[in-house]
Amino acid sequence: MQFRSGIGLLALTFPSLIGAISSSPLSTSGRWIVDSDGNNVTYAGANWPGAEVAMLPEGLQYQSIEYIVGKLKDLGMNVIRLTFAIEMIDDIYENGADVPIKTSLINALGETNGTKIYEDIVANNPQFGENTTRLEVYDAVATECYNQGIYVHLDNHVSKASWCCSTTDGNAWFGDTYFNVSNWHRGWRYMAEHVKSLPAVKSIGMRNELRSPDDDTTLADTSYNWDNWYTNMVENANQVHEVNSDLLLFFSGLDYDTTLSPIPTASNLGNSTYFKKSDFSFADKIVLELHNYDSSATSCSSLSSSLLTDGFDALETDDSSIVNVLPVVMTEFGYEQDDTTYTEVYASCLREWLPSEHAGWMIWVLSGSYYIRQGIQDYDETWGLLDHTWSDWRSTEAIENGIIPMVEASLG
Incomplete structure (x- = not known):
C-alpha cells in the first residue's frame, strides 16, 4: 500500500479531524479538555518552532504555510505547538511597530542570505511582501490552521530569541539575564489580546x-523553588485570563518541565503555599504540561511509573491522594526520525502509554531544518518529521509505523 493511500484511509477513520474546528473556546472538566458541546478533546500534534533569532515560524523558505499545515493534517493531527520569543513583543513596544520579516531575516542571517531567504519565503507565500511583519506571519499560520481544522497552542519558548535550552542561556528562570518578568507579563497580555481574532488559538x-x-x-x-514558581506563574495566569478568558492556560514545571510532582497532590510548595485548583476562578482553564526525553529508558513500566510520579497522576480520578485532577499534556518528547529509533523502548512506550492514558501530546519536532540554529544557517533537524526541504517525511517508516498509529490510538 502506498503511503498516500494510507492517509486516505486515515481521513475516513477521523472525519471529525477533516472539517473545520469550532470558533468556540475549549475548557476543562476534571481530567479532560472539552469543547463547547462537552465532548472530550485530546491534543495530538507536533511542535512548529519560531523562537530562534529570525523570530519566524520555520520552513517557509521551502514550502508554503498551506502545504506545511496540510502535512500535519495528512497525519490526522489536530494541533500545533507554535513557539515564539518575548523579544518579538519587546520590539513592538520599543519600536512602536513590529519588525518586517525581511529586516528580521537580514538581522539573523546577514544581508545576502537574509535577502535570499526572504525572497524564497515570498515565492512560496506570495501573500507576504516588504511590509509583512513577523507577527503577521504567525497570524497567517493560525488562520491557515483554522481553515484546515488544526488547533494552535501558542508557546512562549524563550524571552531572548535563541535556541533553547540550557541553564546558562539567560532565559532559564524568572529574573535571569534575559528573563525580565515584567516584559514577560507585558508580552503575554499583548498576545492574549492579539489572538482574540484568531479562533484556532485555543491554548497557551x-x-x-x-x-x-x-x-x-x-x-x-x-529563587529557584516551587514557591517562586507559584507566585510568578499564577500572576501571569491571572493577567492572561483577565485579558482573554477563552484561553486554556498550560502550567509547565521545573527541571526543564520534567516534573510537576507537588501539584497533583497539592503539596506544600514552601512558605505554606499550595496549588489548589479550587482556589482559582478559572479552574476550568488550567492544564498541566510536561516534557520527557528519557530515551535511555529500558522498560515501559519504569518509564510510565516515573511519568505518573512526575505529574501525570493528575489524571488519576480514582486516587484519593490527588487533590488537583487536571488534564496533562506532554508538549515535548521526541527522537531521531529514522527507520529504527521509533521501535526502541522510549518511543514505543510513549506511543502506547500516552494514548492509553488519554493524555495529549505534541512531538518535537515538525521542522526539517531551521533558518539558523545555534549560529548554523540552514541547520538540518534529524528529529524532524519532515525532511530538510519540508517536502516529505524524513522517514516514511517512522511515520507509517510510529506516528500514525499513535495519532489513531489517541484520536480514534
Whole structure:
C-alpha cells in the first residue's frame, strides 16, 4: 500500500479531524479538555518552532504555510505547538511597530542570505511582501490552521530569541539575564489580546522549560523553588485570563518541565503555599504540561511509573491522594526520525502509554531544518518529521509505523 493511500484511509477513520474546528473556546472538566458541546478533546500534534533569532515560524523558505499545515493534517493531527520569543513583543513596544520579516531575516542571517531567504519565503507565500511583519506571519499560520481544522497552542519558548535550552542561556528562570518578568507579563497580555481574532488559538504555554539559572548562582540559590514558581506563574495566569478568558492556560514545571510532582497532590510548595485548583476562578482553564526525553529508558513500566510520579497522576480520578485532577499534556518528547529509533523502548512506550492514558501530546519536532540554529544557517533537524526541504517525511517508516498509529490510538 502506498503511503498516500494510507492517509486516505486515515481521513475516513477521523472525519471529525477533516472539517473545520469550532470558533468556540475549549475548557476543562476534571481530567479532560472539552469543547463547547462537552465532548472530550485530546491534543495530538507536533511542535512548529519560531523562537530562534529570525523570530519566524520555520520552513517557509521551502514550502508554503498551506502545504506545511496540510502535512500535519495528512497525519490526522489536530494541533500545533507554535513557539515564539518575548523579544518579538519587546520590539513592538520599543519600536512602536513590529519588525518586517525581511529586516528580521537580514538581522539573523546577514544581508545576502537574509535577502535570499526572504525572497524564497515570498515565492512560496506570495501573500507576504516588504511590509509583512513577523507577527503577521504567525497570524497567517493560525488562520491557515483554522481553515484546515488544526488547533494552535501558542508557546512562549524563550524571552531572548535563541535556541533553547540550557541553564546558562539567560532565559532559564524568572529574573535571569534575559528573563525580565515584567516584559514577560507585558508580552503575554499583548498576545492574549492579539489572538482574540484568531479562533484556532485555543491554548497557551506560559513558559517553556523552567530550569535552574546556573549563570546566576545567587538567583538559583535564593529563587529557584516551587514557591517562586507559584507566585510568578499564577500572576501571569491571572493577567492572561483577565485579558482573554477563552484561553486554556498550560502550567509547565521545573527541571526543564520534567516534573510537576507537588501539584497533583497539592503539596506544600514552601512558605505554606499550595496549588489548589479550587482556589482559582478559572479552574476550568488550567492544564498541566510536561516534557520527557528519557530515551535511555529500558522498560515501559519504569518509564510510565516515573511519568505518573512526575505529574501525570493528575489524571488519576480514582486516587484519593490527588487533590488537583487536571488534564496533562506532554508538549515535548521526541527522537531521531529514522527507520529504527521509533521501535526502541522510549518511543514505543510513549506511543502506547500516552494514548492509553488519554493524555495529549505534541512531538518535537515538525521542522526539517531551521533558518539558523545555534549560529548554523540552514541547520538540518534529524528529529524532524519532515525532511530538510519540508517536502516529505524524513522517514516514511517512522511515520507509517510510529506516528500514525499513535495519532489513531489517541484520536480514534
